Amino acid sequence: MCSFFCPFMSHGSVVGVLEAVILRSFGPEGGQVLFTRDTGQAMLSRSGTHILRALHLEHPLARMVVECVWKHSTVTGDGSKTFILLLASLLRKIHTTASREPHVSHSYNSLEAAEAATARHLADKLLAFALKELDDLIAMEVAPHGRCVSWEDFTAEMHSPANHYVQKLLASFFHMRLGYVHCAFISELTCELLNHWKCIDNLPYFALQFLKDNFPAIHTPVSGFPITSSRLIEGQVIHRDFATPYPQTDHQPIKAVVFTGYLQPRLLNTGDVLEVGCGGTEERSIVDFSAWTERSLQCLIANLQSLGVSVLLSVVKQSAAVLALATQAEMCFVDCVSEDELSLFAQLSGATPISDCWRIEPEHIAELTFCRPILLGPHRYENMPFFSLTCKATHLHAKNYLGTIHTSHLQTLVADVFIIRVKVKPYSLIICGSGEGQTDQYACAFQDAIRMLFTTWEPIPATGTTAAKRTVQSDKRTSSYTHVLTDSSTCTSSNLNPLHKCVLQPGCIMPAGGTFEFLLHHALLKLSHSCSASNDTNIGVPVSRLLASALLSVPKQIYSHSPGQFLQTRTRHNAIFTQDMGLESVSCKYELLLAVLQCVTSLLRVDTILRTHTALHTQSLADTSWESTEDEAEN
Amino acid sequence: MFCDMESLLACVGSQCIFCTGKELANISHLSKKHLKDAVYFNINNEEKFVVACFCKDSKWTSRSHYHCPHCKFRAFTRSAVFKKHLKSKHGDEDFEWEPPSEAEMKVIQARRERQDKISKLMGDYLLKGYKMLGDCCDVCGTILLQDRQQKKYCVSCQELDSDIDKDNPALNAQAALSQVRERQLAAQSPAPSQTPELNGGPSNGQPSVSVPQPRPEHCEGAAAGGRALLPPPAVPPPPAAPSTTALAPTRPAVCPQNPALRPVLQEAEEAVLTKLRWATTQLQGAASLEASIQLCSLITSCANSLRSLKELSQ
Numbered sequence: 001m002c003s004f005f006c007p008f009m010s011h012g013s014v015v016g017v018l019e020a021v022i023l024r025s026f027g028p029e030g031g032q033v034l035f036t037r038d039t040g041q042a043m044l045s046r047s048g049t050h051i052l053r054a055l056h057l058e059h060p061l062a063r064m065v066v067e068c069v070w071k072h073s074t075v076t077g078d079g080s081k082t083f084i085l086l087l088a089s090l091l092r093k094i095h096t097t098a099s100r101e102p103h104v105s106h107s108y109n110s111l112e113a114a115e116a117a118t119a120r121h122l123a124d125k126l127l128a129f130a131l132k133e134l135d136d137l138i139a140m141e142v143a144p145h146g147r148c149v150s151w152e153d154f155t156a157e158m159h160s161p162a163n164h165y166v167q168k169l170l171a172s173f174f175h176m177r178l179g180y181v182h183c184a185f186i187s188e189l190t191c192e193l194l195n196h197w198k199c200i201d202n203l204p205y206f207a208l209q210f211l212k213d214n215f216p217a218i219h220t221p222v223s224g225f226p227i228t229s230s231r232l233i234e235g236q237v238i239h240r241d242f243a244t245p246y247p248q249t250d251h252q253p254i255k256a257v258v259f260t261g262y263l264q265p266r267l268l269n270t271g272d273v274l275e276v277g278c279g280g281t282e283e284r285s286i287v288d289f290s291a292w293t294e295r296s297l298q299c300l301i302a303n304l305q306s307l308g309v310s311v312l313l314s315v316v317k318q319s320a321a322v323l324a325l326a327t328q329a330e331m332c333f334v335d336c337v338s339e340d341e342l343s344l345f346a347q348l349s350g351a352t353p354i355s356d357c358w359r360i361e362p363e364h365i366a367e368l369t370f371c372r373p374i375l376l377g378p379h380r381y382e383n384m385p386f387f388s389l390t391c392k393a394t395h396l397h398a399k400n401y402l403g404t405i406h407t408s409h410l411q412t413l414v415a416d417v418f419i420i421r422v423k424v425k426p427y428s429l430i431i432c433g434s435g436e437g438q439t440d441q442y443a444c445a446f447q448d449a450i451r452m453l454f455t456t457w458e459p460i461p462a463t464g465t466t467a468a469k470r471t472v473q474s475d476k477r478t479s480s481y482t483h484v485l486t487d488s489s490t491c492t493s494s495n496l497n498p499l500h501k502c503v504l505q506p507g508c509i510m511p512a513g514g515t516f517e518f519l520l521h522h523a524l525l526k527l528s529h530s531c532s533a534s535n536d537t538n539i540g541v542p543v544s545r546l547l548a549s550a551l552l553s554v555p556k557q558i559y560s561h562s563p564g565q566f567l568q569t570r571t572r573h574n575a576i577f578t579q580d581m582g583l584e585s586v587s588c589k590y591e592l593l594l595a596v597l598q599c600v601t602s603l604l605r606v607d608t609i610l611r612t613h614t615a616l617h618t619q620s621l622a623d624t625s626w627e628s629t630e631d632e633a634e635n
Numbered sequence: 636m637f638c639d640m641e642s643l644l645a646c647v648g649s650q651c652i653f654c655t656g657k658e659l660a661n662i663s664h665l666s667k668k669h670l671k672d673a674v675y676f677n678i679n680n681e682e683k684f685v686v687a688c689f690c691k692d693s694k695w696t697s698r699s700h701y702h703c704p705h706c707k708f709r710a711f712t713r714s715a716v717f718k719k720h721l722k723s724k725h726g727d728e729d730f731e732w733e734p735p736s737e738a739e740m741k742v743i744q745a746r747r748e749r750q751d752k753i754s755k756l757m758g759d760y761l762l763k764g765y766k767m768l769g770d771c772c773d774v775c776g777t778i779l780l781q782d783r784q785q786k787k788y789c790v791s792c793q794e795l796d797s798d799i800d801k802d803n804p805a806l807n808a809q810a811a812l813s814q815v816r817e818r819q820l821a822a823q824s825p826a827p828s829q830t831p832e833l834n835g836g837p838s839n840g841q842p843s844v845s846v847p848q849p850r851p852e853h854c855e856g857a858a859a860g861g862r863a864l865l866p867p868p869a870v871p872p873p874p875a876a877p878s879t880t881a882l883a884p885t886r887p888a889v890c891p892q893n894p895a896l897r898p899v900l901q902e903a904e905e906a907v908l909t910k911l912r913w914a915t916t917q918l919q920g921a922a923s924l925e926a927s928i929q930l931c932s933l934i935t936s937c938a939n940s941l942r943s944l945k946e947l948s949q
Contacts, residue, residue: 010778055762058769062767
């Protein structure tokens with residue numbers, strides 16, 4: 001059963017509907033959306049991703065768009081509403097241009113097909129243009145109007161001017177996301193967090209990447225307090241209670257080990273076959289076996305005691321015998337610790353988790369400064385004390401980070417430094433909010449802020465090979481790092497210091513409020529004039545004008561309440577730092593443009609949608625008579 | 636496809652063949668609604684034009700479309716696209732892409748506004764918790780929404796005023812209300828209709844009734860007949876029919892009593908009388924409810940105009 005419709009018209013209408021949904025929350029004057037569940041939970045949010053993902057959407061195009069927005073925001077952390085606005089305006093402009101001059105070079109079944117093909121062609125041209133020339137254009141015409149804040153400046157003192165810019169950038173981000181009231185406080189807190197973590201490495205944005213990847217383990221959400229109670233505390237917080245009573249310790253470095261497996265072999269698992277009494281003259285029974293396991297446990301604990309270990313962390317839940325023996329030996333035991341936290345612990349302390357408990361090497365032992373329980377949360381909740389620990393001396397092995405490094409940095413690391421020894425005092429972030437939904441929102445805002453900062457300071461190499469790689473990365477970046485690692489052919493030794501090769505400098509920020517769009521609009525128009533003047537190939541001319549006119553939709557919406565200000569801002573070309581609209585990052589905007597163009601291309605490739613009543617297997621795709629790829633919706 | 640106006644006017648009749656609803660196909664209707672949107676082209680140095688229709692021959696039954704005279708199975712909804720097709724497929728070189736004319740611009744603008752309104756309404760519903768389905772409405776092509784009670788809902792059909800069905804009392808509450816009012820008024824009108832003066836209810840009642848303005852094309856004839864004096868009433872009730880037929884014979888009896896009218900008034904009276912006669916003959920032969928209703932309204936307006944003319948002449 002297939003239901004047929006005219007997809008070209010409905011692209012615009014679907015995205016138009018999504019645009020109508022987010023328009024009211026867009027811009028500094030935008031409002032919040034109140035979500036209520038049938039269970040009575042309510043949440044206020046202004047985050048575009050939250051709003052779009054909360055909608056009930058069964059239309060496949062709408063779901064595709066929301067998926068693109070979500071993927072984009074997991075990379076850059078910002079710009080989901082601007083994404084939808086740009087997408088809608090680009091689709092409208094492409095539609096207008098295509099209906100005006102449909103290609104009649106090929107023979108199509110109908111004029112609708114001709115228009116759809118023209119639109120697809122235009123979108124491909126746009127994307128090609130953006131990938132080839134847009135970053136140069138931005139670097140030459142737009143970035144000079146902004147300011148480049150280098151990471152070294154930022155990592156200087158707390159109240160330096162560079163720090164002031166970063167704080168302003170964060171403040172405008174939080175203003176848009178969370179509202180005016182607490183944005184200053186939250187941005188200060190974020191700056192403090194960054195300052196504490198920045199000395200993790202000499203590489204510029206390594207700290208940001210580390211924070212971004214380990215954010216779930218670094219922060220603790222606590223509901224029931226006002227946001228202003230949020231603070232940083234020293235050490236890492238592990239979100240579990242002690243399984244054994246916590247003994248008092250005197251001041252000596254506390255040794256800890258991490259176990260990944262079970263200390264006492266489990267007796268009766270499903271599928272296990274226990275052969276008792278085989279091959280021996282004496283009769284054995286299960287009781288003997290369990291006695292033997294307990295004796296071996298005692299040996300293990302004695303071994304640990306001799307090594308001076310007093311804290312045991314475990315991924316899995318250990319048996320009662322283990323806990324009893326640990327209590328007897330006055331060791332604290334924490335079990336069921338989550339994987340993220342254990343990996344963070346391992347990275348910070350340099351201790352590898354023990355998989356085989358009979359071989360405990362010195363490298364498995366971590367040294368801690370303190371270890372104590374913390375009570376976080378109001379008394380009326382269950383008392384769930386946490387305990388925190390911190391590391392005095394940290395050895396970071398480069399090989400721990402191989403899985404998460406961009407390829408250009410792999411070069412630098414391998415070539416210059418192999419083992420980095422840095423002293424770092426980890427700090428954890430306690431995020432408080434009035435309700436669970438609010439706390440969750442604040443935590444997401446923090447995480448997005450760090451992602452945004454990471455995107456801002458990430459160097460964008462301008463070589464051709466990496467530009468091609470970016471087509472893979474720019475939309476679906478969640479697994480891009482592992483992608484990039486496997487492609488070792490692009491690793492050349494000439495690519496040593498990516499910072500010098502960048503056309504677009506990292507850390508470039510501009511005043512917000514549509515400045516980027518205006519400047520790029522003028523630059524694109526200039527480019528199209530110069531192209532037509534020099535009688536160049538016709539590729540760039542119509543698409544750059546199309547992009548230029550589509551870009552203006554964003555500032556139009558920002559200034560929708562005051563058209564006079566729109567005109568005023570449009571005519572001023574010089575750097576406008578006096579206007580108090582805040583700051584925004586140029587790299588994020590560039591990424592946004594690329595992501596939008598990719599989304600447009602994939603949307604316009606949809607010719608028809610087939611509704612099926614049974615779930616399709618991924619291998620068998622029904623083929624239809626249409627020329628391009630189809631989207632299949634499962635119903 | 637037509638060559639000139641006369642052949643188009645040959646389509647004058649009680650039922651417009653180009654409209655989807657029951658339309659009175661008189662000259663004004665044809666020229667205002669259909670000729671305005673006609674697409675002109677040249678065949679063998681003869682200028683011809685194609686008029687938009689709503690027929691069921693093509694897949695577009697609820698949108699006006701043009702049939703290409705050369706390839707009979709093709710239908711186009713937009714005149715610009717049709718012109719392009721003529722140029723590319725049938726070699727009419729006269730039509731390059733030209734910027735849309737003002738009429739077309741208005742149509743495009745109206746369509747865009749309607750689309751924006753639809754998008755905004757749908758966005759509001761989505762935020763209220765409705766689900767956006769993957770289906771489109773059969774009638775208008777808009778994306779369907781589904782509410783919590785699993786009921787499907789089309790925003791443009793059920794909420795926005797459709798272009799055609801505004802005056803159908805079965806679909807529109809306002810039109811039904813105005814019909815009820817008209818019926819009430821017509822209940823007063825049989826009493827004074829027996830008197831030669833006819834200064835009673837209809838003329839006084841109608842201006843005070845606030846009826847919604849129907850589309851002018853619906854009662855073109857009525858509008859043409861009664862435009863100088865009163866806004867045309869919406870839907871006069873059928874019970875007025877026997878009283879108005881009683882009216883008609885009395886009317887000519889009244890007018891010849893004043894032979895000293897000024898020539899202009901006399902001409903106007905004659906025109907109105909002609910129209911009245913025609914309407915009466917049409918009414919006698921009318922088979923459908925809508926047509927009868929409209930003819931009755933025409934007759935009422937003619938009566939009113941005659942009355943006013945009579946007052947003027949006195």
